[in-house]
Amino acid sequence: MQAPAITQLHERSTPEEVRRYVASELEAFFATQINPEATERDEACEAVPRGAFEHAAQVGLLNYLMPKDVGGMGGSRRTFGLLLEHIGYFCNDMAFPSMLAMYADVPNVIYRSRRPSLLEAYVHPMALGKKLGTFAYTDYGDAFDFQTRVVRKEDRYVLNGTKCLQTGGALADVFVTYARDEADDMKVLLVDRSDPGVSTRPVKTLGLRSAGLTQLKLEDVTLAEERLLSGPDGLAEAQTFLNSRRMFVVCPFVGAMKRIIELCVVHLDTVIREGRPLTQAQTVQAHVGNMAARQLTSEAILHDALDRIGRGDINQLFDPIISAAKLIITENALELGERAIRLTGWRGYSKELPFERFYRAFMAALTGQTAQDVLEIQLGVVTMAHVGFNQQRGLR
Numbered sequence: 001m002q003a004p005a006i007t008q009l010h011e012r013s014t015p016e017e018v019r020r021y022v023a024s025e026l027e028a029f030f031a032t033q034i035n036p037e038a039t040e041r042d043e044a045c046e047a048v049p050r051g052a053f054e055h056a057a058q059v060g061l062l063n064y065l066m067p068k069d070v071g072g073m074g075g076s077r078r079t080f081g082l083l084l085e086h087i088g089y090f091c092n093d094m095a096f097p098s099m100l101a102m103y104a105d106v107p108n109v110i111y112r113s114r115r116p117s118l119l120e121a122y123v124h125p126m127a128l129g130k131k132l133g134t135f136a137y138t139d140y141g142d143a144f145d146f147q148t149r150v151v152r153k154e155d156r157y158v159l160n161g162t163k164c165l166q167t168g169g170a171l172a173d174v175f176v177t178y179a180r181d182e183a184d185d186m187k188v189l190l191v192d193r194s195d196p197g198v199s200t201r202p203v204k205t206l207g208l209r210s211a212g213l214t215q216l217k218l219e220d221v222t223l224a225e226e227r228l229l230s231g232p233d234g235l236a237e238a239q240t241f242l243n244s245r246r247m248f249v250v251c252p253f254v255g256a257m258k259r260i261i262e263l264c265v266v267h268l269d270t271v272i273r274e275g276r277p278l279t280q281a282q283t284v285q286a287h288v289g290n291m292a293a294r295q296l297t298s299e300a301i302l303h304d305a306l307d308r309i310g311r312g313d314i315n316q317l318f319d320p321i322i323s324a325a326k327l328i329i330t331e332n333a334l335e336l337g338e339r340a341i342r343l344t345g346w347r348g349y350s351k352e353l354p355f356e357r358f359y360r361a362f363m364a365a366l367t368g369q370t371a372q373d374v375l376e377i378q379l380g381v382v383t384m385a386h387v388g389f390n391q392q393r394g395l396r
C-alpha cells in the first residue's frame, strides 16, 4: 500500500510546504464534504459527521501525533500545529479542526499508561479512526474542588459526577476523565461510553455548534483497575495536557483570519457606494490594513511558539509563550472578525456571509483552554516573579 502523502512532512517542514500539502491533499475534501453544509450544521447544532474523521484517519491526520508502534505517524506537534493552521484556511467549519485536534491528542494520554489491554482495546482502534476519544476535565469547581468523585471499592473504581463540557463528545467512544479520590488527589480514568451509568447530553453554545459539545454524566460508573490512567499526580498530567493543547486551539484561527480577509476584500470590491467600490475608500483600506496587521502578527507569534514546541524549548506545566500566543491570537481574531462584520453591513451580521459564524467560533477561545482572564493572571504572576516581585512583600 502506498504511504499517505502526509509522510512527506517532517518536523522541520516549512509553513509553505505544509500549506501546499493541505491545498493538494485536503482542499477538495473540505470543498466537497465539509464546507457545503457548514451553515446548515451550525443552525441545526449537528456535529461534523463521523465519516470526516474516518477520512482524517485514512490520510494520516487523525493518527499524526500518535506513536508509530500503535499505528500512528509519530509526527511532530509543531508540524501538526501548522497543519491545523492551514486547515483553518481551507475548512469553513471551525468545528472540524477543533474536534480533530482533540481526537488526535487524547489517544496519547491513554498510550502513556502503557497498559497493553488499553492499547489494544482503545489506542489501536483510535489510530484507525474506529474509536474517538475526548477530554472530560472541566468540572463544577476548581481543580482542587472537583465535584466528580472516585471511590475505591475492592478492586474497582466507582465514579460519580458531571463533567461540564467536552469537545466532540457527541461522537466520542471514550472520555478521559478527572476525579478526586478519598484523599482529595486527582485521578485520571478512562470511561467508555458503553459503561453502565454513562450518559451524555448535547450542550448548545454560541459558536462551534457543530463541534458535538456535550455534558457527561457519571452515575455509579464502575471501572476495572486497568482504567486508571494516572500515577499519583493526575493534576500535573491534566496541566501538561492542557498546556500543550492550548496552542492547537488557535492554530486554525490564524488560517481562518487569512481567509476572512480575502473573502471580505472580494466582497467589498462588489459593493458600490458613492459611485465606487468600497475597496477604494480610505477608511475601508485602513480597516483591511488593521486586519492584515493582526493576521500577520498572529502568524508570526504562532510560528515562533510552534518552533519552540518543535525544539522542546517549553515549560511542560505552564509555558508563558504558548499562553501568551493563545491569549493574543484570540484577541486578534476577535478584533479581525468584528471588523469583517463592521465592513460588510447587514450581510456580515447575517448568514449571507460566513463572518458571524467565524466570529462566534473565535469567541469560544474567550473561555476554552483556560479563560483569557485567568491566562492574564497566570502570565502576570509569572512575569512578576521574573522581575522579583513577591506577592506578600511587594517590590524588593
Ligand SMILES: Cc1cc2nc3c(=O)[nH]c(=O)nc-3n(C[C@H](O)[C@H](O)[C@H](O)COP(=O)(O)OP(=O)(O)OC[C@H]3O[C@@H](n4cnc5c(N)ncnc54)[C@H](O)[C@@H]3O)c2cc1C
Residues within 6 Å of the ligand: 102, 134, 135, 136, 137, 138, 165, 166, 167, 168, 208, 364, 365, 367, 368, 369, 370, 371, 372, 373, 374, 377
Ligand atoms: C467551545 C469550548 C469547548 C470546550 N471543550 C472542553 C473539553 O473538551 N473538555 C473540557 O474539560 N473542557 C472543555 N471546555 C471548558 C473550558 O475548558 C472551560 O470553560 C475553561 O477552563 C474555563 O472554565 P469555566 O468555564 O468554569 O470558567 P471559570 O473558571 O468560571 O472562569 C470564568 C471567568 O471567571 C473569572 N475567574 C475564574 N477564575 C478566576 C481566578 N482564579 N481569579 C480571578 N478571576 C477568575 C474570569 O473572569 C474568567 O474568565 C470547553 C469550553 C468551550 C467554550
